[in-house]
Amino acid sequence: MTAQAPLTAAPGAPPASVGRMALGAMLLSTTSIFVVLAQVAPTVSAFYRMLFGGVMLLGWVVLTRRWVRVRWRDLTLALLPALGFSLDLIFWHRSILWVGPGVATLLTNFQVFLMALVGWWIYRERLGRWFVPGLAVALGGLWLLVGAHWSLFDARHRLGVWFGLASGVAYTLYLLSFRRALSGHTALSAAQFLGLMSLLSAGLLLAWGGVEGDTFALATARSWSALLALGFFGQVVAWLLMVRAMPLLPASLVGLLLLLQPALAFVLDVLLFKRPTGPGDWLGLALALAGILLGTLRKR
Known part of the structure; x- marks a missing residue:
């Protein structure tokens, strides 16, 4: 899954922070691969990501003696982001299985434009001067990746x-x-x-999977290992690395390093799952990534 650049950042770029940020983004790029390797229903993989990740995160908080008593207000505040993340994974994991990890990860990264528009509309934040050109370039790249082949796709791919x-x-x-x-x-x-x-998100996903009739029993070691890796790397290690690095890096550099996630996910999709990819697809990927980067640029 993707991460959002902070609103403010220190002007320097300590090498250790750059390394943490890059490593975190690279680990995030593997999450869509683990969804495919798990060989379970999309809601099931989403449930175990949140369950394993939530337990590991809270365990880390306890071990580092940073636990604070949870109040009902905290639970109430966590409900809306839990719902948003649950819906995100329900949609994204289906997209991963139906269009491939690379394109699915790129598609969800278009949220940077929506975030900017929400900031402009609700918080009266100014859009960057490159927002509109970036959106146009990104949409051009997206057309090369999916629009140019739309008539060849079946209904599930679309x-x-x-x-x-x-x-x-x-x-x-x-x-x-x-x-x-x-x-x-x-x-x-x-x-x-x-x-x-x-953990709240895991509960929502469990309920949704029950409505769908999914089975949550994991029958193979491959499923267990892939889902444990999904929770550990995607929900814990990558996040801990990036949350330490983000405040110490310029926002423009954070945005650039975050693009490692969709870029590497696409490359891994080609290498591991033999995604048919021609020159037009690589050009589309490059344009989409460049447009997303432009869309994140702001004046310091």
Whole structure:
């Protein structure tokens, strides 16, 4: 899953922080691969990501002696981001299985444009001068990746494209509500709040999977190992690395390093799952990534 650059950042770029940020983004790029390798229903993989990740995060908080008593207000504040993240994973994991990890990860990263528009509309934040050109370039790249081949796709592939974009909308809801909760509304640390939210999200996903008739029993060692890795790397290690690095890096550099996630996810999709990829696809990827980067640029 993606992460959002901070609103402010220190002007320097310590090499250790750059390394943590890059490593975190690279670990995030593997999450969509683990979803495929788990070989379970999309809601099931989403449930175990949040369950395993939430337990691991809260365990880390306890071990580091940073636990704060959870109040009913904290649970209430965590409900909306839990709902947003649950919807994000419901859409995104289907998109991963139906259009491939690379394109699905790129599609959900279009949330940076929606976040900027929400900031402009609700918080009266100014759009960057490169926002509109960036959006145009990104849409051009997206057309080369999916629009140019639209008539060749079956109905499920087309729906997977829309689900990938819908996951970006749901992720925006998560980011906004998560940021609001941590802006002086809860005494919990970010790690403890994320762990709590993850477990609430796991409960919502369990309920949704029950409605769908999914089975949550894991029958193979491959499923167990892939889902444990999904929770550990995607929900815990990558997040802990990036949350330490983000405040110490310029926002423009954070945005650039975050693009490692969709870029590497696409490359891994080609290498591991033999995704048919021609020159037009690589050009589309490059344009989409460049447009997303332009869309994140702001005046310091």
